[in-house]
Amino acid sequence: MEFISVERERGLAILTVQRPERRNALHGPLWTELAEVAQALTADPPRVVILTGAGGHFSAGMDLKPDNPLIARLMPAIMGQDEPALLALILELKAVVAALAAIPCPVIAAIDGACAGGGLEVALACDLRVASSDAFFSLPEARLGMMPDVGGTVRLIRTIGSARALDLALSGGRIDARTALGYGLVNRLAEQGDALTAAKAFAEELLTASPSATREVLALCRAAAPTLEAETAAGVRVLKSGEVAEGVAAFLERRLPRWIS
Numbered sequence: 001m002e003f004i005s006v007e008r009e010r011g012l013a014i015l016t017v018q019r020p021e022r023r024n025a026l027h028g029p030l031w032t033e034l035a036e037v038a039q040a041l042t043a044d045p046p047r048v049v050i051l052t053g054a055g056g057h058f059s060a061g062m063d064l065k066p067d068n069p070l071i072a073r074l075m076p077a078i079m080g081q082d083e084p085a086l087l088a089l090i091l092e093l094k095a096v097v098a099a100l101a102a103i104p105c106p107v108i109a110a111i112d113g114a115c116a117g118g119g120l121e122v123a124l125a126c127d128l129r130v131a132s133s134d135a136f137f138s139l140p141e142a143r144l145g146m147m148p149d150v151g152g153t154v155r156l157i158r159t160i161g162s163a164r165a166l167d168l169a170l171s172g173g174r175i176d177a178r179t180a181l182g183y184g185l186v187n188r189l190a191e192q193g194d195a196l197t198a199a200k201a202f203a204e205e206l207l208t209a210s211p212s213a214t215r216e217v218l219a220l221c222r223a224a225a226p227t228l229e230a231e232t233a234a235g236v237r238v239l240k241s242g243e244v245a246e247g248v249a250a251f252l253e254r255r256l257p258r259w260i261s
Contacts, residue, residue, distance in 0.1 A: 003030040004037055005054075011047035011207050012200070019063075020055025026062050026118045028069035031096050034122075038099035045105045047211065048203040051126060052110035052196050053119075058135070061117025064144075093118075093150045101125040101151075106206055106218060110199035111135045111177075111186075121152035124159060127218065130202055131177040131186045132195040143172040160185050211261045212241035 007014040015037060017024040041049060053059055064071060070089065077085035100107065100122065109115075109126040116138045123129055139148050139156070147153065148169055156165040160183040168175070180186040190198035206214070216234035220226045238244075243259065250257035 001033050001037070004033045006037060008046060012203050013041060013046040013049045014196075014200075015049065015051045017051075017053040017059060020053075020057070022063060022065075023057040023060035023114050024053040024055070024119070025060045025064075025068075026122075027067075031070070031093060035096040035099055038096070038103055041103050041105075042099070045103060047105055047214070048206050049103055049105060049107045050110050050196065050199045050203060051100075051107060051122070052199065053112065056134075056193060057113035058109065058111040058115040058195075059119025059122060060114040061119045061140070090149050097121060097125045097151045101222070104215065104218075106203075106214065108199045108202055110195040112193055112195045116174075117141055117148070118150060118152075121148055121150045121155070124152055124155035127221070128202070129180075129186045130188045130190055130195050130199040131180060132190045132192050132198075133177055134192045135177040135180070135186075135195065136174045137168075137177075137180050137185065138172060138174040139169045140172040142170055156185075159183075208256055210238070210241070210243040210247055210257070211259055212238045212243050 003018050005016045005018055007016070017030065019025060019027075019030065062068075062070070066072065070093075073085070073089060076082070077089065106128060107126040109123040109129045111123060111129060111131040112135055113132075115123050115131070115135055117140055120137055120139060139152060141147050141149075148156070153165065153169060156168065159165075160168075164183055167173075175183070175185075177186060177189055181189055188198060188202060209217075216238050220231060220234060223230070246257050246259065
């Protein structure tokens with residue numbers, strides 16, 4: 001991998017986007033690598049994934065410079081009103097984000113600096129978000145004659161509600177980390193430049209949950225319309241896993257649980 005580094009340690013995989021010279025702007029090869037990493041982690045999942053960016057930024061969004069192969073495809077399609085080509089490009093990028101969102105374990109976005117445009121759409125595909133005090137969030141696409149069409153509009157509405165989503169998507173303005181926390185866009189705040197450290201601490205908390213409980217709760221929370229019946233069935237599966245014995249023993253012995261998987 002040239003643009004995404006992968007570090008695995010006890011139950012945890014840390015993915016770092018590596019284009020600091022362009023504030024980790026997303027271009028064709030980076031999208032390809034993100035898809036490959038997501039597929040590999042789906043085939044061999046850790047307990048928790050953290051996605052972050054190098055050089056003090058999460059991602060400034062789509063790289064609009066002409067050396068981005070995606071822009072080389074996009075502009076002729078726009079000029080030629082080539083609807084099939086435009087549709088194919090959007091669906092291709094949507095599939096990458098969907099692959100990230102489908103990794104079968106909690107995915108935490110650790111956000112420093114810029115989290116804009118396509119970068120915010122990627123962060124929204126993560127289950128949880130930790131932001132440092134210097135982070136900022138924006139969707140500038142409408143100012144460029146585009147819109148957030150890689151899942152960002154829909155996921156933003158689900159996360160912060162339609163009124164706030166409409167404000168961000170049409171104004172193109174920025175919100176800071178504390179405002180994002182108030183909106184529910186961010187789960188936790190960290191000190192400046194310290195999002196990854198805080199995300200690792202968050203991951204350690206998640207690792208105390210039983211593997212079966214993690215899988216079932218994650219599936220319910222990811223579902224578009226979870227039901228009480230689905231919750232009941234999930235609860236039965238968790239109890240049948242037998243992990244409750246270790247959980248209760250750890251509680252009574254005042255220690256952390258030692259999960260097998």
